[in-house]
Amino acid sequence: MSLSTRPQWAQTQTDLTGKTVLVIGGAGGVGEGVVRAALDAGARAVAVGRRRERLDELAARIPHPQLVVDTIDALSVDLTARSAKLAERFGPFDGVIVSVASWGGQGRKPALELTDTEWNDLLASNLTAVFRLYRAFIPHLAGRGILLQLNGMSAEIPFPGAAGRALTAAAQKSLTRTIAAELGEGGPRVYEVILGMIRTRARRLAGTDDPGWIPASDVGWHVADLIAGTSPLAGNDLHYFVDVSAGPEGADSMRPLALPRPAGAAGAR
Numbered sequence: 001m002s003l004s005t006r007p008q009w010a011q012t013q014t015d016l017t018g019k020t021v022l023v024i025g026g027a028g029g030v031g032e033g034v035v036r037a038a039l040d041a042g043a044r045a046v047a048v049g050r051r052r053e054r055l056d057e058l059a060a061r062i063p064h065p066q067l068v069v070d071t072i073d074a075l076s077v078d079l080t081a082r083s084a085k086l087a088e089r090f091g092p093f094d095g096v097i098v099s100v101a102s103w104g105g106q107g108r109k110p111a112l113e114l115t116d117t118e119w120n121d122l123l124a125s126n127l128t129a130v131f132r133l134y135r136a137f138i139p140h141l142a143g144r145g146i147l148l149q150l151n152g153m154s155a156e157i158p159f160p161g162a163a164g165r166a167l168t169a170a171a172q173k174s175l176t177r178t179i180a181a182e183l184g185e186g187g188p189r190v191y192e193v194i195l196g197m198i199r200t201r202a203r204r205l206a207g208t209d210d211p212g213w214i215p216a217s218d219v220g221w222h223v224a225d226l227i228a229g230t231s232p233l234a235g236n237d238l239h240y241f242v243d244v245s246a247g248p249e250g251a252d253s254m255r256p257l258a259l260p261r262p263a264g265a266a267g268a269r
């Protein structure tokens, strides 16, 4: 039974049989799409998150023998021990996909109206959480396995009313690319993937859907192609997936996001 539709741009030779993909935030809107595509590509998928009931619902929706669910909390004191336990049972991981996000409890609020507590919570639940996940799980990647962070356009552009989410997204991008540079060639591969609007189950249930948005499982097929090494973007650490028909693109092809030329630079008029 197919759990997703392989998009037209995806690589037909991608086969993850015998591979294990850990999806942190696997019961989330985007994470579920990654889980579905990984299973369709033949992998074992280990979906983790904080809430047991959300994970159990995922397992009930996807009754697949290769799906495992378990709980972890990126901010818990025992994260390192939990990651070692998961790795002992299922690792080393061919893919560790970080698909976590928190909007905080403050709702939409101008940046300078955030209280110290709200500010600190947003930093912890988005930035510190991702840092701790990298530190705990990178040691459990297979030799040429991938660490991949799913991020949003808030990493790039102002997001009025959601400053905490936007500035942590920008910092997550910086952290991920810094680790990619620090690890260099030859070891685990590290990717930052910036997404546009995603068609998620939660949005569908809330009655908001748009065929112009990107199906969550399309994101999963991009991830599968990267794990398999079949993606033409495998050599580029920064990808944008913002246009459903174009599919994922390497950073260089995103001309609108290029920095403006400094005044007086060659070619400036």
Ligand SMILES: NC(=O)c1ccc[n+]([C@@H]2O[C@H](COP(=O)([O-])OP(=O)(O)OC[C@H]3O[C@@H](n4cnc5c(N)ncnc54)[C@H](OP(=O)(O)O)[C@@H]3O)[C@@H](O)[C@H]2O)c1
Residues within 6 Å of the ligand: 024, 025, 026, 027, 028, 029, 030, 031, 048, 049, 050, 051, 052, 054, 072, 073, 074, 075, 099, 100, 101, 102, 125, 129, 150, 151, 152, 153, 195, 196, 197, 198, 199, 200, 202
């Ligand atoms: N949805 C979109 O349209 C969209 C668009 C662009 C980019 N993105 C990006 O995609 C990523 C995932 O977003 P989403 O929409 O799928 O969010 P989501 O539905 O809220 O899912 C977030 C997941 O993160 C998990 N999580 C949060 N904090 C955690 C922690 N401390 N430890 C362990 N797990 C934790 C949650 O687990 P629990 O539920 O158990 O707490 C949940 O499974 C984010 O980086 C987001 O910026 C999403």
